[in-house]
Amino acid sequence: MAGLLQRKVGFVTLPRMQTKTDADLLEAYASKRDELAFGELMRRHAAQLAGCPLGTMKRRASEGLAKLRARLAKRGVALSGVALVGLLTSEASAAVPETLLPSIMAVVKTAVATTATATSATSTAAMLAKGAMKAMFIAKVKMVAAVVAVAAGLSVPIGLTVAGMTNKSEKETEMTNAVTQDVVTGDYLVLDLSGGPSASNYPVSYLSGVPAGGWTNEDKTTKLVLRKIPAGTFTMGSPTNELGRFDHETQHTGTLTKAFYMGVFEVTQRQWELVMGNRPSFFTNSSYYLTRPVEQVSYYDVRENADSNSTIGTSWPASGAVGTTSFMGKLRAKTGMATFDLPTEAQWEYACRAGTTQALNSGHNLTDKERDARMDTVGRYQKRSTDANCATNTGTATVGLYLANAWGLYDMHGNVSEWCLDWFGMYSGSAQDPAGELHSEAGRVLRGGVWGNRAEYCRSASRDRVSPDCRNFYFGFRAAMTLQ
Numbered sequence: 001m002a003g004l005l006q007r008k009v010g011f012v013t014l015p016r017m018q019t020k021t022d023a024d025l026l027e028a029y030a031s032k033r034d035e036l037a038f039g040e041l042m043r044r045h046a047a048q049l050a051g052c053p054l055g056t057m058k059r060r061a062s063e064g065l066a067k068l069r070a071r072l073a074k075r076g077v078a079l080s081g082v083a084l085v086g087l088l089t090s091e092a093s094a095a096v097p098e099t100l101l102p103s104i105m106a107v108v109k110t111a112v113a114t115t116a117t118a119t120s121a122t123s124t125a126a127m128l129a130k131g132a133m134k135a136m137f138i139a140k141v142k143m144v145a146a147v148v149a150v151a152a153g154l155s156v157p158i159g160l161t162v163a164g165m166t167n168k169s170e171k172e173t174e175m176t177n178a179v180t181q182d183v184v185t186g187d188y189l190v191l192d193l194s195g196g197p198s199a200s201n202y203p204v205s206y207l208s209g210v211p212a213g214g215w216t217n218e219d220k221t222t223k224l225v226l227r228k229i230p231a232g233t234f235t236m237g238s239p240t241n242e243l244g245r246f247d248h249e250t251q252h253t254g255t256l257t258k259a260f261y262m263g264v265f266e267v268t269q270r271q272w273e274l275v276m277g278n279r280p281s282f283f284t285n286s287s288y289y290l291t292r293p294v295e296q297v298s299y300y301d302v303r304e305n306a307d308s309n310s311t312i313g314t315s316w317p318a319s320g321a322v323g324t325t326s327f328m329g330k331l332r333a334k335t336g337m338a339t340f341d342l343p344t345e346a347q348w349e350y351a352c353r354a355g356t357t358q359a360l361n362s363g364h365n366l367t368d369k370e371r372d373a374r375m376d377t378v379g380r381y382q383k384r385s386t387d388a389n390c391a392t393n394t395g396t397a398t399v400g401l402y403l404a405n406a407w408g409l410y411d412m413h414g415n416v417s418e419w420c421l422d423w424f425g426m427y428s429g430s431a432q433d434p435a436g437e438l439h440s441e442a443g444r445v446l447r448g449g450v451w452g453n454r455a456e457y458c459r460s461a462s463r464d465r466v467s468p469d470c471r472n473f474y475f476g477f478r479a480a481m482t483l484q
């Protein structure tokens, strides 16, 4: 593994880096997220640690942490524990022989079991993003990060690292661009759909954070997980100079007076099957359909008359009622929670942005409307396929494959475009709990862009709309529930 990682890392020393001390490089990374400096640190220390047995690696990790803290303290650099682990990991990851992996896993599992008090499991994801593991084998890096964290006695939770180990589909994507987002803790609502379409109810439970062990495929199939999003005010739409924008994205202030829950993932094919008892999607390969997002479901299927693909008559925004045969109707009936629904367009954009104002919720703007490296890390796009059994790197992606936003929501950019409640219309200016037009021939709103389309359509502010009876392999949705 050491050799493999070293080859994969392949960092090149740039002349301007050669004269810098470790401390300089650390500081550059800590204060400016200078990825080249980070790479140079990796290159220097990988060799130093190569061949270490596990015990030695743990000891060196502890020593390394103390050293780093001392250096940083002298310079007054506030580098978070998360970033420290990222640095340590970068040093240690190239030093772990393949034969030690079982021992490492044992350490990780023990640590998971004893880290029940961890309060910010999701910060591990932020660490991984910040770690800037360019073209590295991400799952193994996650594992090593966990070991280093444990060895160093950090209070950084390691839950997601184990999930990463088993998620082979992570190999599908190349995390070639680091982002600097912080994933914060939050409250989660979990529905248990395992009883399937004939269940009389879907048990509801709550979590105070991402579970130790992280989200698993179970959370994308037999369970449905939603994250609590706080009420708040934000700027909706895009600035006039945003690359790829359209005139109907006029910036204005949106205020959401009620907190709401938002799906962590797009609703998957398995979740749909368990609730509705059918499999409507296009991408049906048995090896992956379970965790890909459901598509070819209409707005009416999701919340009105699913049997006849028609409206219930008086519906949003005149009424918040849903049809009993619809996905949302069944969720409401089997949970007793009367506000399960699609998000409003404003809720969707607020949740997508998670405090960011740029085109992408990683805090970046696009530099190219067609394809953009910044977009590559946050969602599936430009992966056209008309083959229902297509390879895993085309068509829709397994949900949660790309980086989450700061609120821990995945695939807000790309993958399936997501139905929102509203009729499409020009924004009418600053508004409180905006609910869209009373009616519009233009159709119902879809958000976030599509697996087969260009980067510009995946921007946070980008809007689409189609007739609510449209069933298309581009369109899916995410569940929401507004708190009253």
Ligand SMILES: [Ca+2]
Pocket: 266, 411, 412, 413, 414, 415, 416, 417, 418, 447, 448, 449
């Ligand atoms: Ca999406």
